[in-house]
Amino acid sequence: MEVSQILYMNGGDGETSYANNSLIQKGVMLKAKPILEESIVRLSLSSNFPECVKLADFGCSSGPNTLLLAWEIMDIIHATCQRVNRKAPMFQVFLNDLPGNDFNTIFRTLPSFYEKLKKEKGSEFERACFIAGMPGTFYGRLFPDCFLHFVHSSYSLHWRSQVPEGLVGESGVPLNKGNIHIAKTSPHNVLKAYSDLFEKDFTLFLRSRSQEMVPGGHMVLVVMGSTGKADSSSNQSCSIWELLGITLNDMVLEGKVDEAKLDSFNLPYYAPTIEEAKAVIQTEGTFNIHRFETFEVDWDCNIDDDMSNKGYSFGKPGRGKYVAMSIRVVTESMLVGHFGKEIMDDLFERFSSKIEEYLEVEEGKHMNLIISMTKNG
Template structure:
């Protein structure tokens, strides 16, 4: 059966040992790193907002606790701001939309939301937290999700490396001799296949930017954090080559043992692409729709527990658990559930061997940007008087001085 992302892609469901809920520490650690960027964007949006009703969306929220850390951070930033500037009667109202594909485990997420609401009320004893309304929003972020100009802040953590399809032209077709055994780009991948992965990335991101541009209010912010790569040269061996290369080798070993059909592996590609900073900047600039406030790359260990664990065998198990929580449903839908335990045991072993040689880290790109008033044409200046004026009109003229 051919892969269908909307049907087959979701993180491991529930809250059991192998669930995403219990195995999303890599993402949580990355979120910790981007907090100052989120705080700045939240303040920027909130201070320019009248009435004080803020619409916020987390795209690709999944079913684990990280999306609630995001909500908590936004609420905390606004509560702190109101206290600092002495606006006890500011009465912010916050609406959060938690978006993911329809196959996401929204039931588990809603249980976490219920617990979160109770905790938030308790944490703010004495001072009421800003009223906050949280809703689920199933649908692909490669489609329109919101009415025109209705969202103030978009956030997405560890999602945009996922493509809407496996590269066009590769889906369901046999691999060439050169690309045999690959499920993602490796050092030896043919230029034709590399181009297909890159074109899919460019199409997806250009569409994503266009859709979010339509949905954001002018001056609205968007913060995107995804798995990327350090070097511009896509064929240079990097973290994700190894991470997915070891998964490909584990699948191959199941073929060798007769547990998996060779033809199945020959028609499988991961629907992912890890861009470089240069590729991200090029696509945003080409769109002309956003001003980039901040872009940076940071690294985080493959094993999120590595500060506590120093032996490669335990790290292999930890990494395999994290990757399984992300990949399991997709792999199960394509190859069947029966191989999962064997596959990830093999994978843990191979990761451990790799980590003995090299302590590889994920490269993570974070990009914070703001919607332009006009699409860029010629020598447009982002700080122009026109933009400030438009922003004032769109947000509503306030009695206090506008933070232009």
């Protein structure tokens, strides 16, 4: 089945929804905010600043973070325009994700979003903002030529357009047997297949956005990354996938998961190194890099906020559950499509325990890349 049909965050607003389990992503957005603000201010002060700013968020998902970004961008532009005595523009905001994304949950929150705009910024500001969904893969064109002034993507570009080809040997034996992603036991060809696909996908993303953006348009990207090649045991963003793979292997040994099913499953995910991402940008050649930085967040980032919001305390043993749920809401659609829905609760209970054990002896951290660029011309 095509990745575009099965990759989407859990919808709705229930216990296992992305909307209720996306505080880690919010923490990442807050860490990235200074660079986002710098880029937006630079756009606001440009000599060819438009009367209507067209901006797109690629991989918007659904939940409180989706409209938070739009609010932040409009707030920064509004404040900058006031400071330099420039008339604030109108806004067209395009929210992009794959067709399986729960756009309806986003649209249901728009009335309260507009009401907040009216209350805090005035009725004129409310009438100057227009928000629309744009379903489709961002590995290809989605907008007309020279259309967008600002492009943003956070925690989406580490997802690949497909599972890499070449993960099965000539004899039909899976090369990544027993793993669901790059792991310490994965052969080099598996790493190369993932790395090559990242290069192809990211090039296509940049080329598509280059055609859609106006000359001088701004882009800020936040993506999970790695400090070294992904066959390194120091790659924390892969360790969590190794733990999920180990959990599935345990279920194979108990006869709860078919071994062939496990061996044929590989996540369409790759966290690039700084060097890999920078090389693709430079080779593609149509963007000028202003900032390229890295930062880390804990696997259990914002857990205290989660406990407060949900009105209960996990205590120390609850970190595993919190982290496991953050992974469940982004991977369940793919796992259900391959292994079936009936094992999900058992799988993530076990995964929660694995994470708890891991965090007792190791630090769990997600390494992230943030890139601020402008289109040449």
